[in-house]
Amino acid sequence: MGNKCSKLEESNMPQTQLKTVNYEIKNLNDLNSKNEFVLDEDEKSRVSSVRRSEVSREISNTSLADSENETETQEYHVIQIEIDREEFSSDVSSDNDDEIETVKSKLFNSTDILLFNNNLDIRKIRRNKEFFRDPFFKPSIKVLSSSVNAELACSLFRSFQCKNTFDFSELSSLIKWERCAVISYNNRSFLHLKNEFVLNENGTPLPSNYSMYDYVNYFSIHDIFQGVLGDCFMIAAIMGITYNKELLAHVIPKDNASRNNMQLGAYHFRFWKLGNWYDLVIDDYLPVTNSYDLFFTKNLTYQNEYWIPLFEKAVAKFVGCYDLLHGGLLANSSLFLSGGxxxxxxxxxxxxxxxxxxxxxxxxxxxxxxxxxxxxxxxxxxxxxxxxxxxxxxxxxxxxxxxxxxxxxxxxxxxxxxxxxxxxxxxxxxxxxxxxxxxxxxxxxxxxxxxxxxxxxxxxxxxxxxxxxxxxxxxxxxxxxxxxxxxxxxxxxxLLPEKEQALDSIHLGLIKKSTLFTRWKIRTSKGLLYPSNASRKKILKLKLKLTKSKPEYMIFSFCTAYMKTVPLVTLNIYRNDGVKAPKFIGNHHTIEFSGNHQQVFRVTLPAGEYTMFFEQNINKLVNEVEYCARIFTDIKSDNDIQVNFFEDQG
The missing domain is CATH 3.90.70.10 (Cysteine proteinases)
Known part of the structure; x- marks a missing residue:
């Protein structure tokens, strides 16, 4: 991050400022990766004057240090119920309606939605009617950062002015995880806030029986204020999704906003990964300071609206931890939000x-x-x-x-x-x-x-x-x-490459300059990338037959799972002449940087039969990595194109 961006401040954290850190951006892959804040002594020592419940809250203030093995306690349940029963509203839809929406909702070219964690099904969680705690993404220092040397960890050490930077013990004492209701409850004496999933721009919650139209139009770009995590590439993508209501309704399901769902503290979001959509469930524990301030993304205007910090947490779970969101590319964040x-x-x-x-x-x-x-x-x-x-x-x-x-x-x-x-x-x-x-x-x-x-x-x-x-x-x-x-x-x-759109004559001449002006048919195949010391370099073979009289413009994309260092591949093309061996006619390199999780190849070929290989370049892979290869062809040419995928055997 440059000096200009280091001047940004978190206005909901008094006396908070950002420090500049000198670093270099490599291949555009660290946009916004050094955004920090520093707490002064007044902030550290500030004690909330909010009226406390007679029931002790200490057990619910989950510390990062001991939260790995901590279980829910009756004491916490008493407080949670005390908060929520004041204005309990019935669910907006029956369990059956929720199940239908959860299972059947899909976008173009998607199969049935898969569960991100096999035994975490939002429908079963709701039927249990118990407070939910995610066993796969527990409130822990590990979900923030895996190492004291990681970028986010170093940023937090500086932000909280930790003297001990050799382990997480001091930092853990300064950060705690709380449920949304408890965070709002701490400010109730001042603002009379009640935790809500989404509010409109006037701060009004959804009515008890809200429609899909009501729901998607409550989301706004103005809800979102990036926090201390350097994830501007992801926040910008989420902001953009708020304009695309069709995709928004798919990625952030409508049933999240039901009052019963907020009582349980269970939310689900959908992410695209290697050709499939996954339904990912999280609980509503969020990291806060000792004064109950969220220090990642939030709504500063209406601080009792929680869809954006919950969504950010879901993304962190999807990629592995918050630290992996500290710097990145818009092309990557938009990929797992849309598959586009x-x-x-x-x-x-x-x-x-x-x-x-x-x-x-x-x-x-x-x-x-x-x-x-x-x-x-x-x-x-x-x-x-x-x-x-x-x-x-x-x-x-x-x-x-x-x-x-x-x-x-x-x-x-x-x-x-x-x-x-x-x-x-x-x-x-x-x-x-x-x-x-x-x-x-x-x-x-x-x-x-x-x-x-x-x-x-x-x-x-x-x-x-x-x-x-x-x-x-x-x-x-x-x-x-x-x-x-x-x-x-x-x-x-x-975002929706298979969706039909109306074109003007001016757009027809721009087909090779933008993916927007073609309605695409997408074919997908999956496989594995191998460590650099493996003998196999040819990853995937495909055979292509084109029968159209004029040359066909196609896009090939190669996607890998979310990772910091992405191995590059090359697309090699051979023409099959029948009797003779296939003739090599060229290789295509991606016009991308090494950080892109989707490498794109643009190819124009005349009629004929072709054999193609995706081949991995020299890389430093230690473990096998999943990939998916996709071919985008004009849907109008569908009858003139035949594609067969084969995983190469050497």
Whole structure:
């Protein structure tokens, strides 16, 4: 994280500030990975003046140090019931309705939803009608960080000013895990808060019998305030999902908001992994300070709304621990939230194609070399011009797909008044008369310096005069011309690639420059990557037969499970001429960085029969790693394409 981003503060934690840590970003893989806060002595010693229950709360204040073996106690149950019985409401739907929704809900190209943990079924948990505690993700230092040397652990040591950094004993005494109801109860004397799963923008809870329409429209991008964890890449993706109501309803099931469900403290979320959707269950223990402040993502406006910290916890369980979310890429977070496919754009390259400007940024220069090789020295085939890029972004915005942007240069970021090395979300791209504008959102939901500039205030007043709303504190408008000068990298994610969309004539010429303008048919195969000392390098063989008269444009993607170091693969293509041995016609390298969990290969082939191999490059794998290979083809060409997968035997 650069100096600019280190100035962010957690406004719900008094006298809290962030410290700068010098580090280097490698391959874009550590965006927002050094976001820290530091507690001063007043904060450490501050004692809550909230009225205490006569029943002792000490047992419910679960310490990280001893929570591994701790079981629920009757004393905690008394407090939990005391809180919840004051305003108990019946469930919004019958158990049968919940079961139908849980089992039957699915998106395009998905099979029945699988359980993330085989014996954790949200339906069975609800039937038991007992307070739930997750046996697979217990409140423990291990779910925060696996090592004292990990990035998040070091950040927390500094944040809490720990003298002992050799083990977690001191840090454990400063962090505890509490249920949502207990966290809210501690502030009840002041704010009369009751824990809610989701609230609308006025702070109003859902009615007792809410519809799916009510439910999805209660979620808002303005609910989300990134905390001390450096997971801007994931928070930006979640922010984007709040606009895509179809995907939102699938990923965050409606039954989570029922009052009975909140009583049990059991929630479930859905994540995509290697071709399947998984239903993942968590309890509602959240890490807090001694003053009951959440220090990861939260809603600072209505602090009794808990969907976002619960969702963040579910993601941490999905990838293994919170520390694995400390730095990453939007393409990765959007993959396990949607199973979609992404396009990366570099504004330097679009300027080069449009105006023949020299390519300045190192990442763009490297990518340009790959594009030249992949597209026979015709980069204009794959790289959009400045005007074409605007049309792509505008289409993605209207379709409620995901758009992110970043700037790695602190100097350029400072000049525009934004944070360097930080992932932003683009929430709107459009045009009013001759003004092309972009609305950008900061995952921290904090005021960026750009809004303090007089030129910005004039630009927003012009937009307002044309009928646009005034921006919230965490978002800002930019002219499209300034936007592409400010941000060097843009990621567009096709969240629902198999969904049909209406196209204009202008979009038909952009099919090879964006995945958005094709309705895709997806074929999937799974297998294993092997350690680097293994003799097997060819991973997966596939045979492809194309019968269409004109060349077929296809996308091949290679996905691995969530991990910090992702092994790269190459796609080798041979043409089968019948009698002769297959003729090698080329290999394709991914136009990606090593941190992407989905490596994308774009291929155009004439009619014929082909044999292809995914082959793993030199890597440092110690253990076997699961993968899934996918082929995206135009659904209109489905009858002209035959694909067969074979796991290669050497």
């Amino acid at each position: 496919i992404h396009d990366n754009y570099y504004t330097d390259l679009s300027f080069h194609i449009t105006e023949k400007r020299p390519i300045i940024t190192p990442n763009a220069r490297s990518i340009f070399k790959f594009i030249n090789e992949e597209f026979d020295n015709k980069p204009e085939t794959a790289i959009p011009t400045i005007n074409e890029l605007f049309e792509i972004l505008k289409f993605a915005s209207r379709r409620k797909d995901l758009i992110g942007c970043y700037q790695l240069s602190d100097n350029i970021a400072d000049a525009f008044g934004v944070y360097g090395k930080h992932q932003y979300l683009v929430s709107e791209v459009d045009q009013i008369k001759d003004i092309r504008y972009v609305k950008v959102h900061n995952p921290h939901n904090k005021l960026d310096d750009i809004k303090k500039k007089l030129t910005y205030q004039k630009f927003e007043s012009i937009l307002k005069s044309h009928g646009l709303w005034t921006s919230y504190p965490g978002e800002f408008f930019m002219s499209y011309e300034d936007f592409i000068k400010c941000f060097e990298g843009i990621t567009v994610v096709n």
